[in-house]
Amino acid sequence: MGSDTGLVDRWRSLLSSYNVVASQLERELQDAHGLTMSEYETLDRLIGVDCEKRRMQELAADMYLSQSALSRTVARLEKGGLVQRTLCEDDRRGVYVNPTEAGVRRHAEASKTHRAVLAQHLQGQPARV
Amino acid sequence: MGSDTGLVDRWRSLLSSYNVVASQLERELQDAHGLTMSEYETLDRLIGVDCEKRRMQELAADMYLSQSALSRTVARLEKGGLVQRTLCEDDRRGVYVNPTEAGVRRHAEASKTHRAVLAQHLQGQPARV
DNA sequence: ACGCATCATTTGCATAAGCAGCTAATGTGG
DNA sequence: CCACATTAGCTGCTTATGCAAATGATGCGT
Numbered sequence: 327m328g329s330d331t332g333l334v335d336r337w338r339s340l341l342s343s344y345n346v347v348a349s350q351l352e353r354e355l356q357d358a359h360g361l362t363m364s365e366y367e368t369l370d371r372l373i374g375v376d377c378e379k380r381r382m383q384e385l386a387a388d389m390y391l392s393q394s395a396l397s398r399t400v401a402r403l404e405k406g407g408l409v410q411r412t413l414c415e416d417d418r419r420g421v422y423v424n425p426t427e428a429g430v431r432r433h434a435e436a437s438k439t440h441r442a443v444l445a446q447h448l449q450g451q452p453a454r455v
Numbered sequence: 456m457g458s459d460t461g462l463v464d465r466w467r468s469l470l471s472s473y474n475v476v477a478s479q480l481e482r483e484l485q486d487a488h489g490l491t492m493s494e495y496e497t498l499d500r501l502i503g504v505d506c507e508k509r510r511m512q513e514l515a516a517d518m519y520l521s522q523s524a525l526s527r528t529v530a531r532l533e534k535g536g537l538v539q540r541t542l543c544e545d546d547r548r549g550v551y552v553n554p555t556e557a558g559v560r561r562h563a564e565a566s567k568t569h570r571a572v573l574a575q576h577l578q579g580q581p582a583r584v
Numbered sequence: 585a586c587g588c589a590t591c592a593t594t595t596g597c598a599t600a601a602g603c604a605g606c607t608a609a610t611g612t613g614g
Numbered sequence: 615c616c617a618c619a620t621t622a623g624c625t626g627c628t629t630a631t632g633c634a635a636a637t638g639a640t641g642c643g644t
Contacts, residue, residue, distance in 0.1 A: 333573045336600045344473040345519035390474035419622040444462045524631050548592045548639045
């Protein structure tokens with residue numbers, strides 16, 4: 327042991343930080359905007375880049391979600407009118423996802439909540455992990 | 456903005472670290488010992504302290520699990536013969552949980568895997584979060 | 585002693601996640 | 615041109631979770 331106990335402590339600390347922030351994010355995004363954290367993250371990745379049209383696999387690779395989970399997340403967003411699925415003509419196996427105007431608006435509102443929660447918890451800590 | 460973008464970056468970094476470590480922990484604990492991360496954490500909290508007999512609410516407070524989730528987690532551990540539930544005589548509303556010998560053994564084995572995974576990912580990083 | 589508020593834990597219900605299996609579209613070798 | 619392997623994405627099934635209501639045990643006021 328010795329240096330190993332330090333490892334476990336660091337993991338516990340990481341676990342703690344993550345859970346505190348994630349659970350509050352989840353709650354506030356849900357209450358104020360009707361979005362899951364996964365849904366927000368998906369929307370965010372869709373909008374953050376200039377090219378607002380990305381394939382499912384690109385999204386899945388960026389996020390820590392399985393393909394099936396992403397598929398369902400996008401399905402929920404689509405049902406809520408926040409994104410659109412269009413099949414791409416070059417490779418007709420592929421599906422492009424792009425945000426609708428409503429999606430862009432919802433994301434803009436939600437991002438305020440998002441940053442507020444982060445500020446509340448990550449404020450003043452060093453930019454290390 | 457300005458200092459706000461730093462916040463989001465730190466959160467993404469935290470999210471990333473957490474997900475990488477957690478998903479591998481989950482997988483390896485399951486494959487090698489048939490334990491969920493929640494189950495391992497529960498067992499760990501039960502054994503880490505000298506007093507090997509704790510009430511449900513104490514456990515729930517230590518972990519980031521709702522009471523209902525903890526109840527079911529303990530139920531799974533009990534079904535697997537790794538912990539025992541006994542009702543405490545002082546306050547008969549309460550329930551004590553304590554590990555069985557099998558539970559102690561399983562925990563000892565699993566903790567090697569646990570530490571190995573942590574070492575693989577958290578090695579050499581500063582003890583900050 | 586009786587009713588009622590309170591606390592500890594479990595259970596019913598709805599939801600998101602992962603895995604494995606499925607379909608559709610491409611690409612490759614004969 | 616036809617098999618076969620590969621890739622992209624979706625769906626059925628099981629499971630862990632959270633919330634809210636139910637159950638069971640205590641204690642308090644009268």
